[in-house]
Amino acid sequence: MANPLKLPMVRRSLRNLVSRPATRRYPYEIRPRFEGARGTIEFDVETCNYCMLCARRCPAAAITVSREDRVWAIEHLTCIGCNVCVEVCAKKSLTMSKESKPVHTRAEVGPQGQRPGHEEWHKPAPAEAPAVS
Amino acid sequence: MIDRIAFLARVEKYHKAGWRLSLINATTIMPAEGMDHGAFDVAWAFARGTEFETIRERIMPGDELPSISESFGAAFLYENEMRELFGINVTGIGLDLQGQLYKTAARVPFSPSAIRARLEALGRPEPVAKHGTATASGTATASGAAEKPGAAEKPA
Amino acid sequence: MKRTVIPMGPQHPVLPEPLVLDLILEDEKVVDAIPTIGYVHRGLEMMVERVEYTEMGFVVERICGICSFMHGMGYCVSLESIMNVEVPDRARWLRLIWAEISRVQSHLLWLGLGADAFGFENLFMHCWRMREQILDIFEKTTGGRIIHSVNRIGGVKRDISDSALAAILLEMQALGAAFKETARVFGTDPSIAHRLGGVGVLSTEDARAVDAVGPMARASGIATDTRLIGANFYDRLEFEPLVETAGDCLARVVVRMREIDQSIDLIRQAIDKMPKGEGQPIENKPRGNPLGEVFTRLEQPRGEVLYYVKANGTKNLERFRARTPTFANIPAMIKLVKGCDLADVPNIILTIDPCISCTER
Numbered sequence A: 001m002a003n004p005l006k007l008p009m010v011r012r013s014l015r016n017l018v019s020r021p022a023t024r025r026y027p028y029e030i031r032p033r034f035e036g037a038r039g040t041i042e043f044d045v046e047t048c049n050y051c052m053l054c055a056r057r058c059p060a061a062a063i064t065v066s067r068e069d070r071v072w073a074i075e076h077l078t079c080i081g082c083n084v085c086v087e088v089c090a091k092k093s094l095t096m097s098k099e100s101k102p103v104h105t106r107a108e109v110g111p112q113g114q115r116p117g118h119e120e121w122h123k124p125a126p127a128e129a130p131a132v133s
Numbered sequence B: 001m002i003d004r005i006a007f008l009a010r011v012e013k014y015h016k017a018g019w020r021l022s023l024i025n026a027t028t029i030m031p032a033e034g035m036d037h038g039a040f041d042v043a044w045a046f047a048r049g050t051e052f053e054t055i056r057e058r059i060m061p062g063d064e065l066p067s068i069s070e071s072f073g074a075a076f077l078y079e080n081e082m083r084e085l086f087g088i089n090v091t092g093i094g095l096d097l098q099g100q101l102y103k104t105a106a107r108v109p110f111s112p113s114a115i116r117a118r119l120e121a122l123g124r125p126e127p128v129a130k131h132g133t134a135t136a137s138g139t140a141t142a143s144g145a146a147e148k149p150g151a152a153e154k155p156a
Numbered sequence C: 001m002k003r004t005v006i007p008m009g010p011q012h013p014v015l016p017e018p019l020v021l022d023l024i025l026e027d028e029k030v031v032d033a034i035p036t037i038g039y040v041h042r043g044l045e046m047m048v049e050r051v052e053y054t055e056m057g058f059v060v061e062r063i064c065g066i067c068s069f070m071h072g073m074g075y076c077v078s079l080e081s082i083m084n085v086e087v088p089d090r091a092r093w094l095r096l097i098w099a100e101i102s103r104v105q106s107h108l109l110w111l112g113l114g115a116d117a118f119g120f121e122n123l124f125m126h127c128w129r130m131r132e133q134i135l136d137i138f139e140k141t142t143g144g145r146i147i148h149s150v151n152r153i154g155g156v157k158r159d160i161s162d163s164a165l166a167a168i169l170l171e172m173q174a175l176g177a178a179f180k181e182t183a184r185v186f187g188t189d190p191s192i193a194h195r196l197g198g199v200g201v202l203s204t205e206d207a208r209a210v211d212a213v214g215p216m217a218r219a220s221g222i223a224t225d226t227r228l229i230g231a232n233f234y235d236r237l238e239f240e241p242l243v244e245t246a247g248d249c250l251a252r253v254v255v256r257m258r259e260i261d262q263s264i265d266l267i268r269q270a271i272d273k274m275p276k277g278e279g280q281p282i283e284n285k286p287r288g289n290p291l292g293e294v295f296t297r298l299e300q301p302r303g304e305v306l307y308y309v310k311a312n313g314t315k316n317l318e319r320f321r322a323r324t325p326t327f328a329n330i331p332a333m334i335k336l337v338k339g340c341d342l343a344d345v346p347n348i349i350l351t352i353d354p355c356i357s358c359t360e361r
Helices: A009-018 A053-057 A084-088 B004-016 B073-086 B112-121 C044-049 C056-060 C068-083 C089-117 C121-142 C162-188 C190-196 C204-209 C231-236 C249-273 C325-337 C342-351 C356-360
Strands: A040-043 A063-066 A071-075 A094-097 A118-122 B020-029 B039-048 B051-059 B064-066 B089-091 B142-144 C003-008 C020-026 C029-036 C291-300 C303-312 C317-323
Touching: A009 C121, A009 C162, A040 A071, A053 A063, A053 A084, A084 A094, B004 B051, B004 B064, B020 B073, B020 B112, B020 C303, B020 C317, B039 C303, B051 C291, B073 B089, B073 C325, B112 C044, C020 C342, C029 C325, C029 C342, C044 C056, C044 C317, C056 C068, C056 C317, C068 C089, C068 C231, C068 C291, C068 C303, C068 C317, C089 C121, C089 C162, C089 C231, C089 C249, C089 C291, C089 C342, C121 C162, C162 C190, C162 C249, C190 C249, C190 C342, C231 C291, C249 C342, C303 C325, C325 C342, C325 C356
Parallel strands: B064 B089
Antiparallel strands: A040 A094, A063 A071, A071 A118, B020 B039, B039 B051, B142 C291, C003 C020, C020 C029, C291 C303, C303 C317
16 A cells, blocks of 8 residues: 555645635636637627628528618527627627627527527618617 | 459558558549439548558449458448448448447438438539549649639628 | 446546447456447538538537647648648748647646546546646637637638737746646556556557557557648657557556647747747638648647548538547557456546547537
């Protein structure tokens, strides 16, 4: 039987016992994400010109755009965070924020049957103010 | 049809010279004009240090393909996969897993008929065969200029 | 003697990914093992029919979470060969640096899992704590901890400033120094020597016969390393394949530990040799559609990965095949399992560094 004091991990174990935990007490402590982290896509409905490039280039088909109805919608839970839509948008309407996507724990369904993670912007005729749903 | 004796002798020469089996890959060739059924392009890739060579053969569906398990024992995984996904009739595999390797929903997902059914469901015509030439040995790198640049819809 | 059949898997505490081995035992010795895989088969190679070649890179880098960067890099390198795209120098250096950081991260993950396979959870947690620093580096530079999405056909999408590179090098070297303590544990702990020493011995001839790749082959005396081909700027760095001759599980542990130090040295060499300065081009966008086919070989942490890409002039590729190193090492694993004790089976399965998601795509 080996002498326990000669086991090389013992010193590290004793140090672990008296030092602070290496893990974070999530969700009570949340590490802020680093700058440039891929989080959620944010959309500015004012500048969009409905060219539909983002919807065409999205690899996960998470963006749906309708030029006639002037609707721009994204499924956040389908989005893979690849940043291609941000790169191709000519009007710079899309940005990638570093905040993590919201967590949906139940299969919530919105009044129009939207799935969890679905976010939609409507831009009616220029006379009215735009609405977010 | 593949000449079994000559092919196995060629593979055994690689084995004796110390080459390592790197890949056995099958590609489905969809039937183009002049062909009444599809085919498979099978590549055996061998590596020795920094050297790399391939054997390429074109197989018709139903043709018998001899297994190279006697020279390269590790070939059984690739050959089981070829049989299960492509339907290529490989005979004499060292460890025969009887079609239980991958549990796919469709039986032979990469056979020409299955691929055609999926492409039609997607509403796309079959791609016109404009293949780069496949060399029989040597590093099979065949690059050519694109012939339909207009298909790209995005500006650079 | 009576034989018992014990099915190991698909869910098992030591397996990182599902794998079934039907072990046929006589008393405590394994006489035969029948593998079944296919539990993580997602049909990613079929995605070429649906997804255009510009988007396929995102699918390919999601084949596996551990080897994610090199999958993305391999796909982009293959398409760049087909389309004759000249990648800017800085992009190639950045890819090399990220690839080596990814190798360190993968080996640290494996060392933790290898320790966990025989119950040394303390060491497992310690290795993974060190690995967290690397994942933080990835998040700062690429935006994602596991899936990086920085590789594009023609270059990379994000640059790392020279000051950030210097800081990364200091962090990695500090990690390498802190890792020495862990390496000492692996080297001198009597329980590790007992559980891994002499177990799963793969002789040099056997390693050649089963076509082993990567650290499996290097620990059995074969000096093979795909980076020696010299592609992707590896020919500008000085390194040698690290070879051990014992061929047992402990030798594979030693090979991977030494590769961590080697990778940190390669990162230092790369940062030295990179062209310095701000505002250099990092992407050279291709035009048109690819036409042609190519075989590309890279050295992933687990061994040689081989990509075969065939393009036919349309926006969809015709065939994409990724033959990952674990696919090539599974025959070695089956050979090693036969004849060992039942208690050694988890160690032997872990010793090939199984990445079953990569194997089954």
